[in-house]
Amino acid sequence: xxxxxxxxxxxxxxxxxxxxxxxxxxxxxxxxxxxxxxxxxxxxxxxxxxxxxxxxxxxxxxxxxxxxxxxxxxxxxxxxxxxxxxxxxxxxxxxxxxxxxxxxxxxxxxxxxxxxxxxxxxxxxxxxxxxxxxxxxxxxxxxxxxxxxxxxxxxxxxxxxxxxxxxxxxxxxxxxxxxxxxxxxxxxxxxxxxxxxxxxxxxxxxxxxxxxxxxxxxxxxxxxxxxxxxxxxxxxxxxxxxxxxxxxxxxxxxxxxxxxxxxxxxxxxxxxxxxxxxxxxxxxxxxxxxxxxxxxxxxxxxxxxxxxxxxxxxxxxxxxxxxxxxxxxxxxxxxxxxxxxxxxxxxxxxxxxxxxxxxxxxxxxxxxxxxxxxxxxxxxxxxxxxxxxxxxxxxxxxxxxxxxxxxxxxxxxxxxxxxxxxxxxxxxxxxxxxxxxxxxxxxxxxxxxxxxxxxxxxxxxxxxxxxxxxxxxxxxxxxxxxxxxxxxxxxxxxxxxxx
Ligand code: GLU
Numbered sequence: 001x002x003x004x005x006x007x008x009x010x011x012x013x014x015x016x017x018x019x020x021x022x023x024x025x026x027x028x029x030x031x032x033x034x035x036x037x038x039x040x041x042x043x044x045x046x047x048x049x050x051x052x053x054x055x056x057x058x059x060x061x062x063x064x065x066x067x068x069x070x071x072x073x074x075x076x077x078x079x080x081x082x083x084x085x086x087x088x089x090x091x092x093x094x095x096x097x098x099x100x101x102x103x104x105x106x107x108x109x110x111x112x113x114x115x116x117x118x119x120x121x122x123x124x125x126x127x128x129x130x131x132x133x134x135x136x137x138x139x140x141x142x143x144x145x146x147x148x149x150x151x152x153x154x155x156x157x158x159x160x161x162x163x164x165x166x167x168x169x170x171x172x173x174x175x176x177x178x179x180x181x182x183x184x185x186x187x188x189x190x191x192x193x194x195x196x197x198x199x200x201x202x203x204x205x206x207x208x209x210x211x212x213x214x215x216x217x218x219x220x221x222x223x224x225x226x227x228x229x230x231x232x233x234x235x236x237x238x239x240x241x242x243x244x245x246x247x248x249x250x251x252x253x254x255x256x257x258x259x260x261x262x263x264x265x266x267x268x269x270x271x272x273x274x275x276x277x278x279x280x281x282x283x284x285x286x287x288x289x290x291x292x293x294x295x296x297x298x299x300x301x302x303x304x305x306x307x308x309x310x311x312x313x314x315x316x317x318x319x320x321x322x323x324x325x326x327x328x329x330x331x332x333x334x335x336x337x338x339x340x341x342x343x344x345x346x347x348x349x350x351x352x353x354x355x356x357x358x359x360x361x362x363x364x365x366x367x368x369x370x371x372x373x374x375x376x377x378x379x380x381x382x383x384x385x386x387x388x389x390x391x392x393x394x395x396x397x398x399x400x401x402x403x404x405x406x407x408x409x410x411x412x413x414x415x416x417x418x419x420x421x422x423x424x425x426x427x428x429x430x431x432x433x434x435x436x437x438x439x440x441x442x443x444x445x446x447x448x449x450x451x452x453x454x455x456x457x458x459x460x461x462x463x464x465x466x467x468x469x470x471x472x473x474x475x476x477x478x479x480x481x482x483x484x485x486x487x488x489x490x491x492x493x494x495x496x497x498x499x
Contacts, residue, residue: 003035005214007068008088008203010042011053014264015060017256018218018248021282025245025311026216027066028283032306038210039071041087044202060265064275065299070210083210088202091209095197098205098235099158099190107234108190110146110156111138133186134159158191160227160234168226173243174311175219180226188227200227208237214308219244243308245286246315253317262318272346272377274334277327284326285316295322296329328374340366343379350380352387364470368462385456386471390479393486397459401450402487403494406442411484413440414451418468418476429465454483 005026009019030037039061041054054074061068070081085091102108111134118134125132139161141149150156163182170178190201197205207215222244232239248256261267268278280297288310289297297305331339340363347354354362369382393402401407417432437447448464455476461467468476 003030003033003213004038004211005030005035005216006038006040006207006210006212008040008042008206008217009057010045011050011057012045013053013056013258014266015057016258016263017265017282019057020060020064020066020265020278021248021286022217022245023061023066024064024279024282025243025286026214027068028302028306029214029216029308030069031303035213036069037067038081038083038212039068039086040206040210041072041089042199042202043087043089044092044196044199056266063266063269064279088206091202091206092195092197094209095202095205096191096195099197099201102160102190102234103158106143106161108158108160109139109141109187110150111159111187111189112141112149112154112156113138134188136164136187139187155193157189157193159187160190160230162187162227162230168229170222170225170229170242170244172222172225173214173241173308174313175222175244178222178225180223182226185226185230190231200224200231204228204231204235204237207240208232208235212240214241214243216243216245216308219246243311245311246313248282248285249315249317251318251320256318272375272379273323273327274330274342274376276333277323277330280330281323281326284322285318286312288312296326298333324374331373331376332370334370336363336367336370339370343376346376346379347383347387350384352380352384354387356387361470364466368466368470372462381458382461385458385461386467390455390457390482392457393453393483394458397449397453401446401453401459402483403490404446405491406446407450407487408484408491409440410437410442410447410450411454411480411487413437413442413447414454415477415480415484417447418473418480421473424469424473426465426469429468433465450483450487451480454480 007019007023007026009015009023027037029035039058043054051074058074070083070086071079072084072086073079079086099108103110113134121135122132138146138159162185164185166182168180168182168185170180172178188198188200190198192198225242225244229239250256250260256263265278269275276299279299279302280295283297283302283306284295287306289305290307290310291305334342340359343366344354344362357365365383365386366379369379373379373382401410404410413436414433417429417436420436421428421432433447433451434444437444449459451468452461452464453459455464455468455471471479
């Protein structure tokens, strides 16, 4: 039997990191098994569902590269798959049919209790501090009478006849066998008087219809699962395999709140993270690879190596430092062309003009930052000086590198190196810088630091020889002259101060 898994989110605004985690494991499992991954929208909560929400959520999936084989139509993309519709709101009739079938088969019964009656019972239970359970009184109504009352138009809901004794065991691939006492479960409603299915019926009917073999979802659903098993069995469908995974916790160990930065998967895109890194990171939050201690995985490696039995039972806290490290690793793995293409929109958004440069130049620019930037967004601070004049120097660095007695000499040495380097290559620049530093008896580090500040305005950035080469000889000369003049001014001011 080939694997069929699904993610069944309620589209209520954006793709939450926790939903992304569940989607990822279903997707990975399907892909690793040559199976099918399905997107099903649980959009029955009409008030909270909006097409814009669907779009926003699916943008998150798309950004992560979680593609689905079957799923609903939206945003101009047609529905795909043979088990649709893939929107729960369009499956209401099917859910109703299943509920009525159970009624016909005597596995469910109509309940005529009014909301007021049930509320009163619930309140009484609360006052007596005991858990509320429906007492099953409508179960005792003789079938003829029940039929007559239904036919007369009296409102009724449909309740499943639950076993009331024995136990239901969830054979969970992650949690192990989890046993539930059936006395805990009353005859629960599956269809409301207005014909709306209850969540449990909708999920089970849809999973059965879509031939889902594995349900991988959050452990907040574990306590629903006995009811789902009862429904699968009553409806005569095979029970899928379950795997309940812990939720994603924030850095303080609490459930990752919707309101926090990063709860929305696209926050990470906006912060300059790669989808590859987010995938790698989120997978490592919930799965332990065979190869102990290994953390870095490409998407292809994850698909190849993923094993469902190594999913973790205990929740992992969000760890920003680990994510940042992984993001850096994934950035280093890109081809320079790929990195270039990913940073171009970021540079444009920052008001720089990368389109004034050739693709080759831009590739080199990306390449010289590749080892250094922790996120894509950091590129701006690493390359803005290529696109803008220097209008000021980092103050602390200026005191250190421009305000020393030898500063003018360092900058003049750098200027001579830049003027003499032939051909205009990184190697030739390196050689000239070293020679000029040696000629004045200065440490190479002093000349390099002073030159970097002169050329970029900052103390950190890409390698000096590399950036100088890309900046071009004339611009480099000009900036070094300007900095040397400034350093001489500082020296003159200091002299005056001394005297
Ligand atoms: N709509 C449910 C949720 O978002 C899905 C439940 C399930 O996966 O069965 O939690």
